[in-house]
Amino acid sequence: MSARAAATIWRNGGARGLIRTTSAAIRMEAPLLLRGRRTAASVGAYYDLVTDISRRLYGDNFHFGYFPTGEETLPEAHDAHTDLVAELASLEAGSRVLDIGCGIGAPAMRIVRRYDCDVTGVNISREQVRQGRELIAEQGMSDRVRIERGDARKLPFESSSFDAIVCVEVAGDICVTAADKPTLIAEMFRVLKPGGGVGFSDLALSEVAPRADRRVLRGVFYDDGSNLVTDWPALFALRGFAVDEHHCILEQTMATWAHVRTLYAGDASELARCYGKSVARRTGAQIDRLPEILRRLATFPVLAARKPMTDAPRAGAVAVAREA
Numbered sequence: 001m002s003a004r005a006a007a008t009i010w011r012n013g014g015a016r017g018l019i020r021t022t023s024a025a026i027r028m029e030a031p032l033l034l035r036g037r038r039t040a041a042s043v044g045a046y047y048d049l050v051t052d053i054s055r056r057l058y059g060d061n062f063h064f065g066y067f068p069t070g071e072e073t074l075p076e077a078h079d080a081h082t083d084l085v086a087e088l089a090s091l092e093a094g095s096r097v098l099d100i101g102c103g104i105g106a107p108a109m110r111i112v113r114r115y116d117c118d119v120t121g122v123n124i125s126r127e128q129v130r131q132g133r134e135l136i137a138e139q140g141m142s143d144r145v146r147i148e149r150g151d152a153r154k155l156p157f158e159s160s161s162f163d164a165i166v167c168v169e170v171a172g173d174i175c176v177t178a179a180d181k182p183t184l185i186a187e188m189f190r191v192l193k194p195g196g197g198v199g200f201s202d203l204a205l206s207e208v209a210p211r212a213d214r215r216v217l218r219g220v221f222y223d224d225g226s227n228l229v230t231d232w233p234a235l236f237a238l239r240g241f242a243v244d245e246h247h248c249i250l251e252q253t254m255a256t257w258a259h260v261r262t263l264y265a266g267d268a269s270e271l272a273r274c275y276g277k278s279v280a281r282r283t284g285a286q287i288d289r290l291p292e293i294l295r296r297l298a299t300f301p302v303l304a305a306r307k308p309m310t311d312a313p314r315a316g317a318v319a320v321a322r323e324a
């Protein structure tokens, strides 16, 4: 962190802000330096670090926009993404819903307003839990939405305690190793009541990206994408979920990047003050390169899965997983 960036953080957040930011930056970078990879704790630290600037620039949702017609504004596309995942989870009024990796609760509040259900969010980022609880209280929704701090790979909830689960663009952040993927799905299966539905979306890659592209992905997402090569429908089926529907929405998310570029350019001087000129310039250049990389390598699966009424493995589901 440059002296100038530290001075800006001090000006905006005082000594506390500077300590919080410096500690998050160390927790985020240390595992990369020491182990050569991200850990769940370092992903949490990354979100601790980027939440303020991301909210300023991008709003209270931490996911790609979904632009089914291409005419949507960015906030409309954010909500459309949440609505799509909620529909896939087959939510009903009064449902008890778990939002895994809930950001600061914006999708959860949207869901409560539309479906009249109660949502519990879980998030590993201390800062997002803090800001999320504040936002929910400001909106007068603390009786319908609550956020727990926890790791989605070991959910802090009883078995069979939710009617439905939503997981909006978060699995790739949660799964820092390949083994985390079946663990995450097994945890969803455990906490869901028999018959309960999951709505799921995430960015995935069809193959490991070449080195130059990995650098760009890491610059924008704090992840070089090595762990994003995943056949999510097959993994859900393998655990015994019935996968009722799945398709790819990559093309309908791509307009997000033109919006991000415009927002980024509009805030260039503040970004340079916060992160230093060279980091701000490099990130801008990486954002420019990203759409081409995503078009070449990415998919964006969305799916609806259902926990069967009994926990016997389904022959058909296993066959789907083997084929994939």
Ligand SMILES: C[S@@+](CC[C@H](N)C(=O)[O-])C[C@H]1O[C@@H](n2cnc3c(N)ncnc32)[C@H](O)[C@@H]1O
Pocket: 040, 043, 044, 047, 060, 061, 062, 063, 100, 101, 102, 103, 104, 106, 107, 122, 123, 124, 125, 128, 150, 151, 152, 153, 167, 168, 169, 170, 173, 174
């Ligand atoms: C891309 S953001 C999506 C946030 C939210 N679903 C939304 O759409 O606004 C990923 C979220 O996953 C959270 N997260 C990452 N790893 C996690 C883990 N192991 N357990 C729980 N939450 C995690 C992050 O802190 C962040 O809030």
